[in-house]
Amino acid sequence: MNITTLYKTLTLALALLVSTGPMGCKKDDNKSKKADGVVLDFGNIKADGCGWVIRIDQIDYSPQNLDEAFKQDNLNVTLTYDQLATRFQCGLAANIGLPQIKVNDIRQVNKDPHRAE
Incomplete structure (x- = not known):
């Protein structure tokens, strides 16, 4: 193997390593x-409103699938959800x-x- 071929092989290997490196460390945002x-x-x-939202940690989210039973203004809830893209x-x-969520x-x-808040 000559030096030019070795250099090209190492350059290609390094480029592949750099481009695929972040994929292995991707955070699971769908948890x-x-x-x-x-x-x-x-x-x-x-009427230009936003419908029903759920406020979590000062952020308002639009739930994709809020059950009718929970459509009550100022209703305190605990929920498990997936944040959507x-x-x-x-x-x-x-x-x-x-931002939208799936409840x-x-x-x-x-x-x-x-109880004090």
């Missing part, structure tokens, strides 16, 4: 998350959209009025 949140009514979509475009957030499990949380 389900568990959190406490609040269901909020952001108004009728037909899509955003919901609506009147209040037309320019940026709301896997949701339960109402009864807040104790005597």
Whole structure:
């Protein structure tokens, strides 16, 4: 093997290693998350509202599949969800959209009025 062939082989191997390296360390963004949140009514979509959202850690999410039983304004919930790569475009957030989630499990949380937040 001459020096030119060796150099080309090493360059190709290094390029492949660099380009595939990040794939092996990719974070699993599709892992389900568990959190406490609040269901909020952001108004009728037909009237430029954003419909039902769930606020988790000061971020408003548009749930793709919120069950009718949980469509109550200011309802405290605990949920397991998957964050989706899509955003919901609506009147209040037309320019940026709301991040979407898929609700896997949701339960109402009864807040104790005597407990400090």
